[in-house]
Amino acid sequence: MRFMLLLKGDPVGELPSSELIGAMISFQEELTKAGVLLAAEGLYDSSFGARVIYDSSTRRKTVVDGPFTEAKELVAGFLLIQVGSREEAIEWAKRCPVEKAVEGRPDHVEAVVEVRQVGDIDDLPDATDDQRAAERQQRADRGRR
Amino acid sequence: MTTVDAHRTVEAVWRIEAPRLIAGLAGLVRDVGAAEELAQDALVAALEQWPSEGVPSNPGAWLMAVGKRRAVDLIRRDQRLRRKTAELGRELEISGGDRTEAEYDAVVSDEIEDDLLRLAFVSCHPVLTTEARVALTLRLLGGLTTDEIARAFLVSEATVAQRIVRAKRALADAKVPFEAPEPAERPARLASVLEVIYLIFNEGYAATAGDDWVRPTLCEEALRVGRVLVGLMPAEPEVHGLVALMEVQASRLRARVGADGQPVRLLDQDRRRWDRLLIRRGLAALERAAALGETAGPYAVQAAIAACHARARTPGETDWARIAILYAALARLTPSPVVELNRAVALGMALGPRAGLELVDQLVDDPALKAYHLLPSVRGDLLARLGREAEAKAEFERAATLTRNARERELLLGRAAEMAEDGS
Numbered sequence: 001m002r003f004m005l006l007l008k009g010d011p012v013g014e015l016p017s018s019e020l021i022g023a024m025i026s027f028q029e030e031l032t033k034a035g036v037l038l039a040a041e042g043l044y045d046s047s048f049g050a051r052v053i054y055d056s057s058t059r060r061k062t063v064v065d066g067p068f069t070e071a072k073e074l075v076a077g078f079l080l081i082q083v084g085s086r087e088e089a090i091e092w093a094k095r096c097p098v099e100k101a102v103e104g105r106p107d108h109v110e111a112v113v114e115v116r117q118v119g120d121i122d123d124l125p126d127a128t129d130d131q132r133a134a135e136r137q138q139r140a141d142r143g144r145r
Numbered sequence: 146m147t148t149v150d151a152h153r154t155v156e157a158v159w160r161i162e163a164p165r166l167i168a169g170l171a172g173l174v175r176d177v178g179a180a181e182e183l184a185q186d187a188l189v190a191a192l193e194q195w196p197s198e199g200v201p202s203n204p205g206a207w208l209m210a211v212g213k214r215r216a217v218d219l220i221r222r223d224q225r226l227r228r229k230t231a232e233l234g235r236e237l238e239i240s241g242g243d244r245t246e247a248e249y250d251a252v253v254s255d256e257i258e259d260d261l262l263r264l265a266f267v268s269c270h271p272v273l274t275t276e277a278r279v280a281l282t283l284r285l286l287g288g289l290t291t292d293e294i295a296r297a298f299l300v301s302e303a304t305v306a307q308r309i310v311r312a313k314r315a316l317a318d319a320k321v322p323f324e325a326p327e328p329a330e331r332p333a334r335l336a337s338v339l340e341v342i343y344l345i346f347n348e349g350y351a352a353t354a355g356d357d358w359v360r361p362t363l364c365e366e367a368l369r370v371g372r373v374l375v376g377l378m379p380a381e382p383e384v385h386g387l388v389a390l391m392e393v394q395a396s397r398l399r400a401r402v403g404a405d406g407q408p409v410r411l412l413d414q415d416r417r418r419w420d421r422l423l424i425r426r427g428l429a430a431l432e433r434a435a436a437l438g439e440t441a442g443p444y445a446v447q448a449a450i451a452a453c454h455a456r457a458r459t460p461g462e463t464d465w466a467r468i469a470i471l472y473a474a475l476a477r478l479t480p481s482p483v484v485e486l487n488r489a490v491a492l493g494m495a496l497g498p499r500a501g502l503e504l505v506d507q508l509v510d511d512p513a514l515k516a517y518h519l520l521p522s523v524r525g526d527l528l529a530r531l532g533r534e535a536e537a538k539a540e541f542e543r544a545a546t547l548t549r550n551a552r553e554r555e556l557l558l559g560r561a562a563e564m565a566e567d568g569s
Binding site: 032033034035036038039082083084085087088090091092133136137139 | 153154156157158160161204362365368369370371372373376415417418421422426
């Protein structure tokens with residue numbers, strides 16, 4: 001079973017401290033040594049990002065530049081792991097040192113690790129056989145680049 | 146937290162912590178069997194306490210603290226263990242109990258990597274039967290429960306428990322020390338470790354028994370242990386080679402099974418279903434193996450063969466000539482009629498069925514292949530391509546009687562049915 005651990009937060013204007021970087025590197029090393037880590041990436045904060053928003057009443061799409069508020073809903077990075085169960089994924093999420101991202105801040109902030117299982121088009125009942133085939137083709141093509 | 150939730154959490158923690166816990170305890174008591182029992186005691190304590198008291202913030206350290214306390218008690222009582230630990234000059238703090246979690250962490254984590262490596266070598270020690278090595282490896286390095294191992298191998302839990310008990314006794318009777326092998330012994334002992342892991346993988350990849358053609362969980366467990374070994378022995382090219390091989394083969398797992406659960410042969414697989422992430426990881430591991438070794442070992446060569454398939458967008462793009470050369474290299478490293486049979490398949494693809502059949506016909510009298518279903522299966526395939534369908538039919542039927550896997554039998558009988566009776 002594959003799970004994505006989504007690290008939530010959006011430290012606009014501040015780059016991760018060396019302490020946070022060190023803690024994340026140790027955590028990834030721990031995951032690697034346990035044989036469960038498949039991939040990991042970190043994201044720049046939302047001031048470098050943008051949103052494309054579709055409005056159903058105007059039927060138009062607008063582009064909104066970052067930064068965005070609601071920091072605890074924003075993704076700052078992810079870890080892709082392969083584990084035996086949902087519970088194991090949660091156990092690993094508990095060990096992720098997200099506290100290092102918010103420690104020492106005077107205001108009350110939450111640091112969140114969201115645990116989500118990676119999906120498979122075979123599990124979607126509404127997908128047609130052609131759609132399944134097309135999705136697989138795309139995966140195959142992506143893998144070649 | 147409900148009791149069920151708490152139990153699930155304990156199991157998940159166990160899964161993560163068991164290898165390091167058992168390794169750390171074995172490092173203290175110098176006895177794998179005793180360490181496994183101590184770890185088990187710690188698990189029981191967790192199952193008793195966590196549902197009511199909550200899961201501690203550092204569950205690994207908690208388990209280790211309990212295990213160590215019991216280890217101290219055990220060493221006090223047990224003359225044999227006392228001697229073992231005294232010989233090694235290991236002083237244990239009898240006070241136990243009141244240490245902080247950080248102190249426990251510090252004591253154990255210094256040497257835990259070395260202890261894990263020792264655990265891997267002892268689990269696959271030559272005094273043990275293959276079945277025992279497999280069970281111990283999954284139990285001690287994979288963190289699986291006896292029940293999980295039993296389900297994976299379609300045997301009863303009592304059988305697995307019995308295998309583990311016997312394995313521990315065999316290690317004790319042979320006085321196997323809790324040590325990594327001496328340099329002179331190391332290549333052979335490492336080969337044994339890798340063999341056990343690949344055996345577990347293969348039982349998942351092409352199940353020798355049961356109704357399912359593949360059992361992906363076993364492949365995942367083998368890969369997990371393999372990746373752990375890479376961390377423990379980063380300078381061993383064959384560890385990378387084995388992981389490369391397993392990653393690339395595992396990338397095909399979903400494509401190996403058809404909609405009705407029937408096996409799908411490599412050349413008939415929908416290559417879009419291959420897992421590109423695992424292929425990329427496999428190719429990267431193969432590069433690491435190549436960078437470390439002057440000449441490729443057997444696992445790296447097999448990984449290179451698997452990589453030839455992984456790189457081909459369509460079966461027609463497969464570099465069969467290179468595969469035939471790699472099989473020749475593999476035959477020099479590990480001479481075996483099975484390797485020759487695979488070389489025959491590659492030759493049959495690179496140069497045509499006649500060239501393949503010529504080599505296969507040299508193998509038909511080999512006693513090692515007498516009951517091997519892939520010999521008549523391959524021979525049938527080559528004969529079919531030469532238009533000798535009646536002979537091919539007989540070979541497919543013979544292959545069907547030899548395989549123990551129900552799904553594969555169906556496939557072979559299906560191929561037999563496609564062949565014309567009269568050989569025209």
